[in-house]
Amino acid sequence: MSKTIALAADHGGYELKNLLIEKLKTLGYTPLDLGTNSPESVDYPDMAKKLAKVIETKQAEQGVLCCGTGIGISIAANRFPFIRAALIHDAFGARLCREHNNANVIVFGGRTIGTEVAYECLEIFLKTQFLGERHARRVEKLTHIAEG
Numbered sequence: 001m002s003k004t005i006a007l008a009a010d011h012g013g014y015e016l017k018n019l020l021i022e023k024l025k026t027l028g029y030t031p032l033d034l035g036t037n038s039p040e041s042v043d044y045p046d047m048a049k050k051l052a053k054v055i056e057t058k059q060a061e062q063g064v065l066c067c068g069t070g071i072g073i074s075i076a077a078n079r080f081p082f083i084r085a086a087l088i089h090d091a092f093g094a095r096l097c098r099e100h101n102n103a104n105v106i107v108f109g110g111r112t113i114g115t116e117v118a119y120e121c122l123e124i125f126l127k128t129q130f131l132g133e134r135h136a137r138r139v140e141k142l143t144h145i146a147e148g
């Protein structure tokens, strides 16, 4: 069975999210669409939370989030200690967020990124492995950063 990738967006990001769903299908993944699917206004924290719950329950290991800028939905997603959401604008960031940060969610601004750039970044994100070693220590610190 192909790997499931969860996607969620607000009204500022749903059009890009829907394009990324089609891209994922062509790449052989199984997209799990958590909405939204209309221009009607929704709140990005609610959409980030939907995706976080799917990651937490292991219905998907990785996800994609989109809002207008990608900023609000990144902030929201990163409130969950098991989420490492990276707002990405270019191929270099897409590779490094996996290699160094073990990002499990890639975030795009639907009003800020070109579609082809988003496609390229998504592909890189999905095929790049975490490098571990010194990076694993730092990522582990992220999980516990607010404790004690």
Ligand code: RB5
Residues within 6 Å of the ligand: 010, 011, 012, 013, 044, 067, 068, 069, 070, 071, 072, 073
């Ligand atoms: C919604 O208008 C907009 O604020 C949202 O999509 C996002 O850009 C927030 O960071």
